[in-house]
Amino acid sequence: MKDIKFIFVAGGVMSGVGKGVAVASIAKILQARGLETTAVKIDPYVNVDAGTMNPTEHGEVFVLDDGMECDQDMGNYERFLGRSLSSKNYMTTGSIYLDVINRERNLDYGGRCVEVVPQIPLFIIEKIKNAAKENRAKVVIVEIGGTVGEYQNILFLEAVRMLKIKQPDDVALVLVSMLPVLEAGGTELKTKPTQYAVRTLNAAGLQPDIILARGSVPVDDSRKEKLALNCNLRREDIISAPNVKNIYEIPLNFEKDRLSDLILKKLKLKARKKDFGEWKKFIHKSNNPTKKVKIGIVGKYFNSGDFVLTDSYLSVLEAIKHAAWSLRVDPEITWLSAENYENDLSALEELKNFNGIIIPGGFGKRGVEGKISVIRFARENNIPFLGLCYGLQLAVIEFARNVCGLKGAHTTEVDPGTPKPVICTMPDQLVNIKEKKMGGSMRLGAYHCRLNPQSKSYSLYASKLISERHRHRYEVNNNYRLRLEKNGMLLAGVNPQRQLVEVIELPNHKFFVATQFHPEFKSRPLSPHPLFIGLIKAAIASKI
Numbered sequence: 001m002k003d004i005k006f007i008f009v010a011g012g013v014m015s016g017v018g019k020g021v022a023v024a025s026i027a028k029i030l031q032a033r034g035l036e037t038t039a040v041k042i043d044p045y046v047n048v049d050a051g052t053m054n055p056t057e058h059g060e061v062f063v064l065d066d067g068m069e070c071d072q073d074m075g076n077y078e079r080f081l082g083r084s085l086s087s088k089n090y091m092t093t094g095s096i097y098l099d100v101i102n103r104e105r106n107l108d109y110g111g112r113c114v115e116v117v118p119q120i121p122l123f124i125i126e127k128i129k130n131a132a133k134e135n136r137a138k139v140v141i142v143e144i145g146g147t148v149g150e151y152q153n154i155l156f157l158e159a160v161r162m163l164k165i166k167q168p169d170d171v172a173l174v175l176v177s178m179l180p181v182l183e184a185g186g187t188e189l190k191t192k193p194t195q196y197a198v199r200t201l202n203a204a205g206l207q208p209d210i211i212l213a214r215g216s217v218p219v220d221d222s223r224k225e226k227l228a229l230n231c232n233l234r235r236e237d238i239i240s241a242p243n244v245k246n247i248y249e250i251p252l253n254f255e256k257d258r259l260s261d262l263i264l265k266k267l268k269l270k271a272r273k274k275d276f277g278e279w280k281k282f283i284h285k286s287n288n289p290t291k292k293v294k295i296g297i298v299g300k301y302f303n304s305g306d307f308v309l310t311d312s313y314l315s316v317l318e319a320i321k322h323a324a325w326s327l328r329v330d331p332e333i334t335w336l337s338a339e340n341y342e343n344d345l346s347a348l349e350e351l352k353n354f355n356g357i358i359i360p361g362g363f364g365k366r367g368v369e370g371k372i373s374v375i376r377f378a379r380e381n382n383i384p385f386l387g388l389c390y391g392l393q394l395a396v397i398e399f400a401r402n403v404c405g406l407k408g409a410h411t412t413e414v415d416p417g418t419p420k421p422v423i424c425t426m427p428d429q430l431v432n433i434k435e436k437k438m439g440g441s442m443r444l445g446a447y448h449c450r451l452n453p454q455s456k457s458y459s460l461y462a463s464k465l466i467s468e469r470h471r472h473r474y475e476v477n478n479n480y481r482l483r484l485e486k487n488g489m490l491l492a493g494v495n496p497q498r499q500l501v502e503v504i505e506l507p508n509h510k511f512f513v514a515t516q517f518h519p520e521f522k523s524r525p526l527s528p529h530p531l532f533i534g535l536i537k538a539a540i541a542s543k544i
């Protein structure tokens with residue numbers, strides 16, 4: 001345990017400056033230097049996991065193989081590292097307190113007084129060490145949620161302080177801070193807010209070893225000098241982190257300022273190699289597309305006043321990019337609000353301007369009829385279509401109503417009294433709903449799916465048995481399976497243990513595939529997801 005190295009990453013000045021991507025990028029560059037690396041996120045919320053958070057407030061809920069519902073940054077870690085992580089890699093204030101209280105209830109503290117300090121920070125350190133052990137990591141990078149100076153994350157910083165006292169050579173602290181520019185179009189980055197952030201860290205007994213200086217433009221030498229002098233650092237400890245169009249370029253940008261060398265030196269680590277070959281190839285492809293495809297995403301979690309909150313569908317967006325770039329095309333993505341198609345069917349005509357349409361996951365009634373109209377239009381007009389989770393359920397409803405003639409077919413999620421419950425809950429999940437146990441009560445995490453060898457999905461995966469991640473409460477009702485099949489729907493994938501429908505296809509369509517699982521969670525830059533490859537290939541072939 002002694003030789004594990006810890007890199008803590010805290011945020012200064014304001015939130016939303018890309019701490020998660022910075023953590024993922026640090027993990028990537030150390031991995032490229034031949035070190036076993038993992039990443040951990042500590043979120044300041046009292047929510048025990050991210051499952052109960054609204055996507056328009058918090059962004060996408062990401063799901064791990066073991067069913068952990070967590071922050072979308074975990075998706076960034078997995079994508080950059082090309083590895084699957086576990087629930088050991090994620091904790092919230094709520095989950096930490098819950099575990100400590102459970103220990104206390106079990107008399108695990110042997111009758112001693114259990115106090116916030118030191119028990120909470122010590123428990124955090126223990127959990128980080130366990131995550132490192134589980135991942136057999138030599139280096140663990142820990143993202144401290146929130147911003148330095150707020151009350152919420154003070155106990156996390158206390159954990160850093162305690163660990164650093166015990167193992168000074170094994171701990172490095174990185175501050176990701178924002179250098180604002182005052183005038184519109186100006187380029188002078190202001191350093192003072194970062195200086196205050198460092199003072200705040202100093203007051204918590206901590207001194208950053210490295211500052212990642214975020215800004216709209218690169219940090220010039222004189223600004224680096226100024227920051228160094230005022231923040232007790234050397235000029236080379238300030239890394240320039242300007243805005244980029246493509247987040248996957250960030251590890252390479254960090255390396256321009258020799259970040260991996262700097263970290264290795266601080267932590268007295270020896271690197272074995274420097275291998276960015278595959279990553280550079282991927283970046284090259286992403287920057288040199290030969291044509292464009294237009295993809296429409298029909299959803300509802302992106303309207304907040306004038307803002308488009310595309311974070312709610314982050315993994316879908318990344319999965320599209322991975323697949324498109326690998327095929328040398330540039331995906332032009334348009335966010336389409338499902339509600340636009342509810343009362344105005346003529347609005348559907350605009351869908352003919354897209355090479356492909358995706359209906360991602362969702363919950364509840366709002367926008368459902370609009371999505372069903374979109375699915376019908378895509379089916380009838382042979383527009384390549386990929387449905388994800390709710391996207392599958394609504395495609396089944398559309399098919400049941402308009403092809404099988406099952407009038408009023410619906411999901412019991414929206415219409416509990418529907419005469420034709422083609423989508424409903426399995427009896428074992430009904431208990432949770434009745435008792436209002438909503439947190440963590442869905443079908444979550446990785447499940448197997450057996451693919452029909454006649455299906456498109458099978459030829460795309462080139463495998464009979466696959467494993468994909470789930471997050472839903474409702475399922476295709478097995479009582480209607482025969483009826484759907486008789487009318488031409490291929491139930492292309494089924495879960496062998498519980499006989500649940502996992503993939504549907506329409507064989508007479510260019511590309512009409514929908515999944516009960518979320519394939520987007522397992523797409524990685526260096527291994528794009530087969531189903532997204534299928535959609536983009538069909539989109540390339542479809543003329544508009």
Ligand code: GLN
Nearest residue numbers: 361362389390472473474
């Ligand atoms: N609302 C649906 C369910 O709970 C689908 C969920 C989703 O799309 N993730 O089953």
